[in-house]
Amino acid sequence: MENIRIVLPEIENIHEIETYISNGGFKAAKKAFSQTPGEIIDQVKKSGLRGRGGAAFSAGLKWSFMPKSTDKPKYLCVNGDESEPGSFKDREVFEKNPHQLIEGTLITCYAIGAKTAYIYIRGEYHKWIKLMQKALDDAYAKGFVGEKMKETFGTDFYCDIYIHKGAGAYICGEESSLMNSIEGKRGYPRVKPPFPAQNGLWGNPTTINNVETIANVPKIIENGWEWYANIGVQKHPGTILYGISGHVNKPGVYELPTGILLTELIFDVAGGVPGNKKIKMVIPGGSSMPPLRGDQLEGVRMDAESLKEAGSAIGTAGVMVMDEDTDILKVLARITKFYYHESCGQCTPCREGTGWMLKTLNRMIEGNATSRDLDLLIEVANNIEGNTICALGDAAAWPVKFTIQRFRDELEQYVKPEVELPIYNKVHSMRETTVPLGVNKR
Ligand SMILES: Cc1cc2nc3c(=O)[nH]c(=O)nc-3n(C[C@H](O)[C@H](O)[C@H](O)COP(=O)(O)O)c2cc1C
Ligand code: SF4
Structure with missing residues (x-):
């Protein structure tokens, strides 16, 4: 190195x-x-x-x-x-x-x-x-x-x-x-x-x-x-200040060339995972970037092009490591709560969508969600992405969309099978998921 x-x-x-x-x-x-x-x-x-x-x-x-x-x-x-x-x-x-x-x-x-x-x-x-x-x-x-x-x-x-x-x-x-x-x-x-x-x-x-x-x-x-x-890789040269946090033995900020292997960063630089536990999830560039599964890390390099290829992004190179005991649903709900709270409220998809996603995730935590809610979350995220004034909308949508895509098996455990509801109840349950206007706005 x-x-x-x-x-x-x-x-x-x-x-x-x-x-x-x-x-x-x-x-x-x-x-x-x-x-x-x-x-x-x-x-x-x-x-x-x-x-x-x-x-x-x-x-x-x-x-x-x-x-x-x-x-x-x-x-x-x-x-x-x-x-x-x-x-x-x-x-x-x-x-x-x-x-x-x-x-x-x-x-x-x-x-x-x-x-x-x-x-x-x-x-x-x-x-x-x-x-x-x-x-x-x-x-x-x-x-x-x-x-x-x-x-x-x-x-x-x-x-x-x-x-x-x-x-x-x-x-x-x-x-x-x-x-x-x-x-x-x-x-x-x-x-x-x-x-x-x-x-x-x-x-x-x-x-x-x-x-x-x-x-x-x-x-x-x-x-x-x-x-x-x-220095580093040709298409994204120089060094990066990698900020590593979460389940690693030596969290901190490390300046290293671009293109370092993500696994090298976690295990050699940051000292690996406490108790030698397995990694469940890594967010490689700050909370708004698409998370990677523990089994997707091999060969992934820390530069803009390589991470794009791996299905994520370099963002601010804030690498968040989560071990096998991490409750992915709680992580996702916490991240979503942050974007819901920080949305400035100017555009409807972000203002309403972040609240809708949070409410649905909380319903999953409470054990009151059905399998349709996972698809509903993806649908809401897709309706936010690209449809807002600034990129906070995407920042809120990506964690939801990609976490469900990459951790669906685990998240399925929190939902009950969908039962056919009478029409009235269906309309009612949709209403239940909306957030009252103006709830989250300063
Ligand atoms: C919601 C949101 C928050 C942001 N926060 C920061 C920030 O704290 N620091 C930062 O440098 N860029 C932040 N950005 C990116 C900036 O808009 C801008 O792209 C960046 O400062 C440009 O600097 P660079 O070209 O040197 O990366 C943020 C973008 C969004 C959408
Ligand atoms: S996308 Fe940006 S401008 Fe629109 S409500 Fe969200 S934070 Fe505000």
Whole structure:
């Protein structure tokens, strides 16, 4: 296993600005400012860096969507909302290498022509907000951020960075509701198009990238795009901060190249399953990604393409391991409760469908469901998927749909055979499954 660290180097006290500087910190920014923004975008594109916030979209390509000739101010939002269950890797960056994130933010602002960046941090991350603010204050004091940058780097370019604290809503991690939240509005996702590069913060061109994505940038500029492109797998290069939780002996965040075998990650890196129990289920990318059965793990690699082939997705690489004693129904109901609670309520399929799925799952737990309820759950999930303003709908639908598909045998044990009901009772039982309007909305 290649021991390569890009985002979380093994250097003591690298979170302190003096240590960061003495280890070559802010040299990549200087190097970037001596080139044109177009050249920087080109290098990041060629490096193959893909977003670490869930969709694995090419970072360089996203930056190239920003309009070049416009009088409007441009913005960068660095997404550290990190509220997906099973995902806890961005806080490692805030704590252990905040200056590399700041340097990446400077370089990205330069590449896209932004003079203002917001680092949006999950509201519950009190400790990490403080740590990040301290690092930012130190960088300002040393002249690495703000107008003093002109003198420090000998350039005309400068930009300001602000930390924006979330207020405890998972939906504010979705890029368009994140922008509404920064604008001081309710965290409702916006209908797309228009996309943020055209119409983002206060109607101006905006790029949104995940914390880990941005933290990779200084090393790409420092070492060259070829160096980066050769780490891990070709179509999804670099390292990933894998966050492993659940039934493993050594849960935690591990930085390793893309494409590592999922089994290697669980058994060699995270120390295997306590009591050597069998694995029943693994969710490889945060709670919204399709789960894999324990017998589907062999040969599966942790990168966007391989996981797609295996019937799941890389998401945030938050790997949740569940052993043979896990009650799959309870897990599914808990995940569904989360999305039901976090749905912003704008679109009917998500607002009503999440509640409907939760009610049906609870009926299964209570022992009052029939076999038709499993098909009903899939039907509701299919009606949510792809029919909503933002991807929270899919995030709620996928666990239900794929868990039933992959664990049907086990779930069948919780349902009674369907009996033919008189017409009146059938209509009544359907009504019973609907959630009263407005129940879950803030
Ligand atoms: C409901 C929802 C929540 C999200 N939460 C986050 C989050 O906490 N952090 C994040 O980086 N991306 C999150 N995303 C994805 C963002 O919308 C966006 O795609 C991402 O920040 C882009 O960064 P990247 O291209 O660097 O991955 C979320 C998406 C949805 C639909
Ligand atoms: S999909 Fe759900 S969370 Fe997203 S906009 Fe619609 S109701 Fe809100």
